[in-house]
Amino acid sequence: MIDFEIPAETAALRDQIRAFVNDKIVPYETDPRLTRHGPTEEMRTEMVELAREAGLLTFQAPARFGGREPSHVDQAVLFEAAGWSTLGPVALNCAAPDEGNMFLLGKIANEQQVEEFLVPVIEGRQRSVFAMTEPDGAGSDPNQLKTEAVFDGSDYVINGRKWLITGANGARTWIIMARVAPNEHGPDGPTLFLCDGDTPGIEIERVMNTMDRNYVEGHGVVVFNDLRLPASAVLGEVGQALRYAQLRLAPARLTHCMRWLGAASRAQAIAIEHARTRTGFGKPLAEHQGVGFMIADNEIALQQCRLAIWWACWTLDSGAKGRHESSMVKAMVSEELFKVADRCVQILGGMGISDETPVAMIFSDMRAFRLYDGPTEVHKYAISRQVLRNPR
Numbered sequence: 001m002i003d004f005e006i007p008a009e010t011a012a013l014r015d016q017i018r019a020f021v022n023d024k025i026v027p028y029e030t031d032p033r034l035t036r037h038g039p040t041e042e043m044r045t046e047m048v049e050l051a052r053e054a055g056l057l058t059f060q061a062p063a064r065f066g067g068r069e070p071s072h073v074d075q076a077v078l079f080e081a082a083g084w085s086t087l088g089p090v091a092l093n094c095a096a097p098d099e100g101n102m103f104l105l106g107k108i109a110n111e112q113q114v115e116e117f118l119v120p121v122i123e124g125r126q127r128s129v130f131a132m133t134e135p136d137g138a139g140s141d142p143n144q145l146k147t148e149a150v151f152d153g154s155d156y157v158i159n160g161r162k163w164l165i166t167g168a169n170g171a172r173t174w175i176i177m178a179r180v181a182p183n184e185h186g187p188d189g190p191t192l193f194l195c196d197g198d199t200p201g202i203e204i205e206r207v208m209n210t211m212d213r214n215y216v217e218g219h220g221v222v223v224f225n226d227l228r229l230p231a232s233a234v235l236g237e238v239g240q241a242l243r244y245a246q247l248r249l250a251p252a253r254l255t256h257c258m259r260w261l262g263a264a265s266r267a268q269a270i271a272i273e274h275a276r277t278r279t280g281f282g283k284p285l286a287e288h289q290g291v292g293f294m295i296a297d298n299e300i301a302l303q304q305c306r307l308a309i310w311w312a313c314w315t316l317d318s319g320a321k322g323r324h325e326s327s328m329v330k331a332m333v334s335e336e337l338f339k340v341a342d343r344c345v346q347i348l349g350g351m352g353i354s355d356e357t358p359v360a361m362i363f364s365d366m367r368a369f370r371l372y373d374g375p376t377e378v379h380k381y382a383i384s385r386q387v388l389r390n391p392r
């Protein structure tokens with residue numbers, strides 16, 4: 001009944017992606033243009049052009065946009081291959097936040113919005129942002145949303161402050177979450193707006209210094225200062241932002257899991273090679289039981305994570321929303337892969353915390369994964385509420 005065989009076509013594409021990332025993108029990991037605030041736009045464009053030449057750019061896009069439209073299960077296989085380098089998804093245009101944004105826009109944008117804001121992102125010509133989190137408002141609890149959109153006759157005027165907005169600097173496709181204030185003309189409540197990043201009223205206050213360095217242009221603090229948008233800038237329907245965010249979140253959580261599984265597998269490969277070749281106390285490190293156990297624990301965790309991701313993807317492919325399933329998998333995978341990366345650092349000894357290998361970068365980048373798209377505790381809070389409401 002359950003078949004774990006990977007279809008030949010998917011396996012072939014996986015091998016192509018893996019070879020591309022290994023041969024063409026891994027060398028960029030030591031490029032000085034990989035800065036504290038992520039790859040520069042110049043470096044991103046260069047990598048994207050390589051993926052375009054290889055015929056692999058935005059492979060996950062729907063067929064109507066020239067992509068290969070893989071199922072969720074197929075994506076699990078392909079995104080893992082892309083994640084072999086933390087820069088692989090950036091090159092292939094399947095990194096966050098663009099990948100989740102493309103998914104959302106493909107579902108709810110109208111034809112005009114698709115042409116203006118989605119197609120250029122799919123083609124790798126411009127980047128996108130999803131601006132929800134606020135220093136004193138929306139975070140784990142989006143109901144605390146403070147950014148306000150006031151309807152003044154034909155336009156909305158938006159004011160508020162956001163932070164941790166990935167890629168804000170230089171992005172052109174902006175999805176902004178704001179609360180439409182009660183008005184006599186129509187509905188109110190949390191709403192998504194879609195606009196160009198060059199619109200007056202969007203001000204990048206600064207880019208935050210963070211532990212991770214693989215998201216293009218890092219994470220920005222953004223102020224909306226009387227940002228005036230026409231009613232046509234509403235994405236979907238007024239008052240439906242939280243529902244749309246959920247639509248984006250279930251698959252986006254899983255693609256994070258897939259990419260980080262690829263990165264953790266790379267860390268494990270590097271740790272294994274080190275354990276086989278470095279000696280201590282008269283034999284290779286790998287022959288010490290303490291090291292062998294760490295390698296085995298990693299292998300067990302990697303395979304558990306892979307199977308769990310495939311299962312949640314299968315629920316999405318069968319038409320379910322997968323909210324509960326993706327929540328369980330994201331909580332488990334983010335915790336387990338972080339432990340894998342930590343054990344890899346340990347096996348490498350002092351070299352593990354240096355830039356002599358990419359393991360230190362994988363470790364520090366992966367730390368944030370336990371926070372975004374729902375911190376572990378928030379997923380556990382939701383899971384326990386669901387289980388308590390509907391005991392088996």
Ligand SMILES: Cc1cc2nc3c(=O)[nH]c(=O)nc-3n(C[C@H](O)[C@H](O)[C@H](O)COP(=O)(O)OP(=O)(O)OC[C@H]3O[C@@H](n4cnc5c(N)ncnc54)[C@H](O)[C@@H]3O)c2cc1C
Pocket residue numbers: 097129130131132133134138139140141163164165166167212219368371372373374375377378381
């Ligand atoms: C690398 C990175 C990139 C990001 N990119 C974006 C982006 O592009 N756009 C965007 O809008 N946001 C982005 N975020 C923000 C991210 O979505 C938030 O950090 C996340 O939702 C948590 O919100 P918060 O940081 O406000 O933490 P808070 O909501 O203040 O929570 C802090 C901690 O409190 C605990 N907690 C909260 N609620 C509960 C609960 N119900 N039960 C138990 N414990 C709880 C958890 O331990 C949690 O970690 C990004 C974050 C990171 C780290």
